[in-house]
Amino acid sequence: MNTSKIHLVSSFLSSILLGKNSPIDHSDGAGMNLMNIRTKQWDQKALDATAPDLLLKLPPLTNSYDVIGTISPYFIEKYGFSSNTILIPWSGDNSNSLIGLGLTSQGKAALSLGTSDTYFSYLEYLKYDLRGEGHVFGAPTGDYMGLICYKNGSLAREKIKNKFALTWKDFSDILRKTPPGNYGKIMLPYFLPEIVPLVLQPKVYRLGFDENDLEGNVRAVIEAQFLSMKLHSQWIGEQPIEIYATGGASSNIEILQIAANIFNSNIRQFEDTNSSAIGAALRSTKSYYDSASKIIDWTDLVNSFLKIQKTNLIKPNRKYTELYNNMLEIYKKYETFILKGGEDPERSREDFIKKYFTN
Numbered sequence: 001m002n003t004s005k006i007h008l009v010s011s012f013l014s015s016i017l018l019g020k021n022s023p024i025d026h027s028d029g030a031g032m033n034l035m036n037i038r039t040k041q042w043d044q045k046a047l048d049a050t051a052p053d054l055l056l057k058l059p060p061l062t063n064s065y066d067v068i069g070t071i072s073p074y075f076i077e078k079y080g081f082s083s084n085t086i087l088i089p090w091s092g093d094n095s096n097s098l099i100g101l102g103l104t105s106q107g108k109a110a111l112s113l114g115t116s117d118t119y120f121s122y123l124e125y126l127k128y129d130l131r132g133e134g135h136v137f138g139a140p141t142g143d144y145m146g147l148i149c150y151k152n153g154s155l156a157r158e159k160i161k162n163k164f165a166l167t168w169k170d171f172s173d174i175l176r177k178t179p180p181g182n183y184g185k186i187m188l189p190y191f192l193p194e195i196v197p198l199v200l201q202p203k204v205y206r207l208g209f210d211e212n213d214l215e216g217n218v219r220a221v222i223e224a225q226f227l228s229m230k231l232h233s234q235w236i237g238e239q240p241i242e243i244y245a246t247g248g249a250s251s252n253i254e255i256l257q258i259a260a261n262i263f264n265s266n267i268r269q270f271e272d273t274n275s276s277a278i279g280a281a282l283r284s285t286k287s288y289y290d291s292a293s294k295i296i297d298w299t300d301l302v303n304s305f306l307k308i309q310k311t312n313l314i315k316p317n318r319k320y321t322e323l324y325n326n327m328l329e330i331y332k333k334y335e336t337f338i339l340k341g342g343e344d345p346e347r348s349r350e351d352f353i354k355k356y357f358t359n
Contacts, residue, residue: 006057008032010090018087019072023062026138027095027145035061037126037136037144064091064140065287088287093276094120095137098145100279101244101270102302109240110275111229111259111267113249117153119229121146121236129235133196140283141298146236148196150225154249156189160221164214168252174218175254180261180320181327184353185209187220188338196232197339205338207349222255226262227324227331243267246275253314260316262324267314278306323356 005021014022029035029042034050036043040061047054062068071085094112098120101110109121123144128136139145161171188205209216243265249255250269260267282302289296330352333345 003057005059006054007059010092011059014068014087014090017071017075018069019074020069021059022087023060023066023068023089024058025062025064025089025091025095025140027064027091027140029061030137031092031135034058035138037138040138062089063142064089064095064138064283065142065290067287067291086288086291088284091140091280091283092137094118094147095140095145096277096279096283097246097275098122098279099140099282099298099302100275100277100306101246102306103145103244104141104298104302107238107241108244109233109236109242109265110244110246111250112247112275113153113245113255114247115154117150117225117229117247119148119233121233121238121240123236127235127237131235133198133232134235140279146233148229148232150229151192151195152189152225156191156221156225157249159191160217163211164217166218171218172252172254174215175222175258178215178219179357180223180258180317181323181352181356182216182219182223183208183357184349185213185216185220186327186331186334186349187217187224188335189221189224196228197335199339205334207334207346208353219258222258223262223327224331226259227328228335230263231328231332231335239263240265244275245269253312256314257317260314261320262328264316264318264321264324266316269312269314326352326355 007015008024008028010028011022011024026040030037034042034046042055042058042061065088067086068089069087070083071081071087075081076083097110097112103110103122105122106124109119112118122139123146126144127146134146134148137145137147186207190199190202191204192202193200240263243263245256245267256267282305286296286301330345330348333348336342337344
């Protein structure tokens, strides 16, 4: 009842620098599920369903690149900032990473491999995931970003690593020496409740092996993560030409090679894995130039800077394309069977083993 304004962490910190209530950018507004993604305004029906008089308590929405004012006199007097220091709205980590990884045109996607795993892609046109698994944000470019997020990211990988008392080098060595397709051993790695697909009761499902199979578990958890990611990102509607990898596990070449093979796409690593901070800096640069009437195209800006960041290129091994396409269909059938019921796809898995692993 006595609440004056409701802020996200991003807009609250932006407000501190501004010295007054800061607007919320379209990306964070979409993340709140209170913004109409078409009009990029607060949606009255969503607000009414959430709380009374909510519109009066929310800051206005704005573009990610809009200048929202100059820095508060407090920071000028105490820390010596220039009185001409302009501010733009703060934003979320994924929307900043979209820019920090150079995803400003069609055909590019990103993998953020951290505590949770995220797959996101630039969208020139608005698209929806009618199953409700993916989310669409307003992008800093003024376009859109499609995203899916997995709770069982590094948490699942570490469960397997720790169970067998492995180092990450041991883990990588096992991935290197085990075959794509894992002899038909398939895992649904719900160590924790999952977001995509929605799994409320955690349970790990192993098909064709058990929890004591060291090599089987190591490869199965990685293949499962990227098979699921490819399966549940299909609503985005295009095959990525190139995928940029960031986050802690993006330093592991063997993990990225499996991702490249499953997605059948080139994958690039970056020297600096803090793509979110880079993206925020590039957003500031773009707004600075725009405010000085020195218009610079997003793609030109990110290419001029990020070309020095690109490092290793991991190419897919095309001889495994068919194998992983077949494995994806089996994985999809198991996911449907286990989570929704229906026909047991064990026969399909046995046929897969005969085709690829029986001499």
